[in-house]
Amino acid sequence: MGCRIKTSCRVKSVSSFGGAGYRVLKNDGSEETYDSVILGIHAPNALKVLGAEATHDELKILGACQYVQRDIYLHRDQNLMPRNSSAWSAWNFLGTTSRVFSVTYWLNHIQKIESVRPFLVTLNPPCVPDHVLRKWSTSLPVLSVAAAKAYLQLDQI
Incomplete structure (x- = not known):
């Protein structure tokens, strides 16, 4: 099984995909699904991308990182x-x-x-x-x- 990596993508949101991965909505309106997602952005921006889908731990940990x-x-x-x-x-x-x-x-x-x-x-x-x-x-x-x-x-x- 191969590995697909995307870099330098402008992402609007990331949401759970029925427990089987993540749906990534890009700024251009296109969607893609992945098994895992790594966000290479500042913590406050990550919380914006996760939106209402952010877990309690994500809110607690990322919320403590201020810029x-x-x-x-x-x-x-x-x-x-x-x-x-x-x-x-x-x-x-x-x-x-x-x-x-x-x-x-x-x-x-x-x-x-x-x-x-x-x-x-x-x-x-x-x-x-x-x-x-x-x-x-x-x-x-x-x-x-x-x-x-x-x-x-x-x-x-």
Whole structure:
């Protein structure tokens, strides 16, 4: 018996198919059935795809995995790095008394880029950096005790 694998498919929903597999409804309206389905998407998106068919365990485990939308900047603004350049590291944390924090990655160090000018990537900057080369947004996982426990249970669903 062969194995059929589909990748890069835009899926609208996944539902049980009479206990004998799963019905996958794609965004283009076509349907296919499979013995097993692996969703390579963030947990909140998986819950949307599963919809009312989500089991108690799926709701509990996937619901504990939250994501937040963040702006990310590739830039050359050294003001987001330690003032003393000898204190620069691959990851540079900037915190405040509030719960808001920022992380700047020093790409020259991480990727062995030989350049006099720094290439920096900052997540959640306190202000828009100077000398921005590129900006994009992505969703990042919210690190929590509940999420850490949920990640350990993913193989149960």
